Amino acid sequence: MNEKLIGNNWQARKVENNYIVIFDDKAEIKDVLMDFISNRGIKKGHFSGIGFLKNAVLNCFDSITGKYTDKEFKGLIIAFDIFGSILQLENQISIDLRMTFKFNDEIFYDNHLLKGKVYEKIEMIFYSADTQKVIFTNKISLPDINDFSYN
Template structure:
């Protein structure tokens, strides 16, 4: 599913073609017991489901795009929710007509290369569901 090389608390991760990005990165975080950190990367996908949060309904609106697209930028963070890795990822995707799509990444399947860097932090960041906002927020220590 992936190969990687460690550089201290940073990992350079190469995902295999046709792998679902969020699934592979979640598995990597479980394997390496990464409970807090950041992610960034580039690559190409053939299918992606993006989400847009509507604060009035407190619901995500999902839309799937199935075409060859370049990952112009993937950025996000790693935390924990209910003892499991929680990846919060945003992505900008370039289309063949040079227009771009962007949003919260639910899932995407590689179609070509996927090159990512994960920086692990010491300790753990926890999340909780905030009912008044409708989002999973950091539970930070005061």
């Protein structure tokens, strides 16, 4: 099935249980994420994508102070990897949104994206975990460290 969907500042295609979503120019990325998630009724899952942002605020690790601080980036941001997860806790949807990006010839790895505007477009794929069952067991099997066979 290849269902086409349109929402507030986004367009999507459903392919099996996943979605390919295109975010519109100048849209606030977190607003679009929340609109898409609520529109599709997604309660848990993960996503990844690429694209461009302009003027974003990220929570970055400062290696000098050893603390996380909010940092504003003004200008074009090239996002190599926008990724995160969706989780429902006590009937409240929560988004963990992270990004690896290039800004002024410097690369920043795995920072929390607090807000940012889409520049041109961003494309993401969403993997909804609503249809998957995860079963945990308390059995742990460790490898035999004395077994040197390659079978």
